[in-house]
Amino acid sequence: MNATPLKNELALIKEMFSGDVFKGRVMFDEPMKFHTSLGIGGPADVLTFPEDSASLKHVMKISRGYGVPFISVGKGTNIIVKDRGIRGIVICLTSFDDMEFGGDGVTINASAGQMLQGLISLSRAKGLSGIEGLSGIPGTLGGAIAGNAGAFGFEIKDVLVNVTMMDKEGDIKVLNRNDIAFGYRKADIPSSSVITRAVLRMSKDDPRDVSRRIDEYLSERRRTQPLGQRSAGCVFKNPPGISAGKLIDEAGLKGTQIGGIEVSNVHGNFFINRGNGISEEFLRLIDIVAQKVKERFGIVLELEVRIL
Ligand code: EPU
Numbered sequence: 001m002n003a004t005p006l007k008n009e010l011a012l013i014k015e016m017f018s019g020d021v022f023k024g025r026v027m028f029d030e031p032m033k034f035h036t037s038l039g040i041g042g043p044a045d046v047l048t049f050p051e052d053s054a055s056l057k058h059v060m061k062i063s064r065g066y067g068v069p070f071i072s073v074g075k076g077t078n079i080i081v082k083d084r085g086i087r088g089i090v091i092c093l094t095s096f097d098d099m100e101f102g103g104d105g106v107t108i109n110a111s112a113g114q115m116l117q118g119l120i121s122l123s124r125a126k127g128l129s130g131i132e133g134l135s136g137i138p139g140t141l142g143g144a145i146a147g148n149a150g151a152f153g154f155e156i157k158d159v160l161v162n163v164t165m166m167d168k169e170g171d172i173k174v175l176n177r178n179d180i181a182f183g184y185r186k187a188d189i190p191s192s193s194v195i196t197r198a199v200l201r202m203s204k205d206d207p208r209d210v211s212r213r214i215d216e217y218l219s220e221r222r223r224t225q226p227l228g229q230r231s232a233g234c235v236f237k238n239p240p241g242i243s244a245g246k247l248i249d250e251a252g253l254k255g256t257q258i259g260g261i262e263v264s265n266v267h268g269n270f271f272i273n274r275g276n277g278i279s280e281e282f283l284r285l286i287d288i289v290a291q292k293v294k295e296r297f298g299i300v301l302e303l304e305v306r307i308l
Contacts (some may be wrong), residue, residue, distance in 0.1 A: 001051055009066045013046060016065075021058045024051040032081040032308075035073075035092065037138060037274050038232045039224030040282065041081025041308075044090040051095045053196065057170035064168065071308065072194040074143025075115070078233050079306045083279045086308055091194055093142055106202050107161065112142025112195045116149070119200070120281055124214050130159040130200070135214045136221040138231075147306075148187045152205040152217050157182040161199040168192045185237055185304055226266040230273040235286060236301040244301055245269035248289055251296045258285045283307070 010028065016099030017026045026048045034147030045068075050056040063070045069088040073079060076092075089129030096113035099122075105139045107129060110119065120135045122128065137144070145163055150295070160177040167173060181188040189195060236244040248254070256263045260277030263285065264270040271285055287296060290301045 009068060010045070012152055013062055013066060015070070016058070017048070021054065022050065023055045025049040027272055032076070032086065036076035036079060036081060036232070037230060038076075038080065038277075038282070039230045039266065040083075040273055040277055040279050041079075042083045042085030042279070044081075044086040044088075046089040047092065048089060049092050049095045052173070053166070056091070056093070056166055056194065056196065057091060060166065060168055060170040070168075070194075071191070072083075072142070073308075074113075074140035074146070075138060075147070077137075077139040078143065078147055079305070079308055080232060080279055080282055081191045082283075082307045093196065094140060096142075096196060102199075106204055108200045108202070110199065110200065111143055111197050112140060112145075114141045115139070116141055116144050120168070120214060122213045123202060124207065127205050127210050128202035129205040129213075130202035131156065132152070132210060132213040133217050135218045136225075136227065140192070141198060145195055145198055146187055146189055147185055147304075148182045150185065152220070155182070159200045159202055161201050163189070163195055164197040164250070165189065165193040165195050172196070196299065224267055226264045226270050226272060229264070229270075230271045230275075231264070232305045234269040234304050235271050236269055236290070239299050239301065239303045242299075247293050247297055251289075251292050253289055253292055256288065258282075258288070261285050263289065283295060 028046055029043045030047040031043050032204060033039050048059055050059055070091055072091040093113040099108060099110040099114055101108055116134055116137055116139055123131055124306055131154060133152035134149060137149055138157035148155050160178045162174050164174050238244050244267040253263050254268050255266050259281035260274045261281045262272050264272050293299055293301055
């Protein structure tokens, strides 16, 4: 993305959003700290919440027409937006939130902006098994797919049938699960495409059993993770066979603070914004923690959060 905020193009871009074609919200020079779970991040030139495919397609057209890059985000739960902000258009599909059941009662066709926890509630109510371990993970379905969200041995890819996306030309493509390479917290979805919907297939189970498992995972998560605090989830991926949080803990780094950002005392792989933290401090803390873990254990930690 360009280093300088959009200036010349901005008036024209504003006009493109003002017509009848685009339905949804659009904000200019909008601080991303209001749109991330961490509560940090500088302004995005354009932050847009299209409401339907035609509006999303219109955003792609604006992006192409003015040579302005776009990125898509979910609920902002796994990202660190730098203090200088984001040049270009940020697309957020949280207004894409419809959902319908297939005739078999176990298949769900859901929009990308559907909250993961909405799906968990549904699986609890209807006795659908397959995503219980994801209970308590904030964020949208689209974000969960883009990062192959997982916990307690569950991964979102395991219930996926297919994923619909729109590419930068505004064309829609449906990819079957097997055509997408999923790995640990990753999916090879091109960054030039936006996930718009997905079909999930769960399996039928007794609602009481599904509920019990969801409650168990949720209470385990509450016991081991700083759920009520401002974080971006796990900062680092786990190196093969070991918990990054455990390494950080054993290196004595819990509680380490840079400005308003602190390594959680509950789980070492969560960094907490204590209220007034900024991105620069978060990034410095990442470096310090990674460096100390490397010195102590000879292990290089890899980031799980996405830095924008
Ligand atoms: N541990 C410590 N100190 C800590 C943190 C953990 O000693 O500060 C120990 C625990 O006591 C436990 C072991 O490390 O014996 C593993 O900890 P935990 O069960 O919390 O799992 P984790 O490997 O640290 C992973 C995922 C989490 C996911 C949990 C539960 C990653 C990077 N982390 O954490 O995912 O919720 O398992 O399945 O894959 C995320 O992706 O954002 C995330 C938080």
